[in-house]
Amino acid sequence: MFSSLRPKVEEILLKNKETPDARMLEICQLLKDSIPHYDWVGFYFRNGEKEELLLGPYAGAPTDHTIIPFGKGICGQVALSNKNFVVPDVKAQDNYIACSINVKAEIVVPLFVGGENIGQIDIDSNTPDPFTEADEEFLEFITKAVSQIL
Structure with missing residues (x-):
């Protein structure tokens, strides 16, 4: 599945x-439509010099979480740690921001430009514990590819 999506993402x-935003939106839609356990796909980016993330292009249900302070929730933690964060069960996370009662799992992968963490891709899944190493590797490919247009 992921190998067939790589050329589509590159295209x-x-x-x-x-615009970069239009291309990222198209990628979000492609991933949401093509991967059964990706129910919400979006990008968050550092909001200028502020210690917060600002919602960028996304596909899925609207969210109230358009600004996330660094350290808060899974996305805010990734903004500080610079590391992938896979959450098999969001209910087991103390520092989780609920976007929807249907979300069961989340994966967040940071996006680096020039060695600096400027944002991330965030995936919510309504399927319990769906993410594998293959998801992580694919999303790392996505963030590296997207970094080339920013």
């Missing part, structure tokens, strides 16, 4: 006439 990123 989207080559659309130089499109």
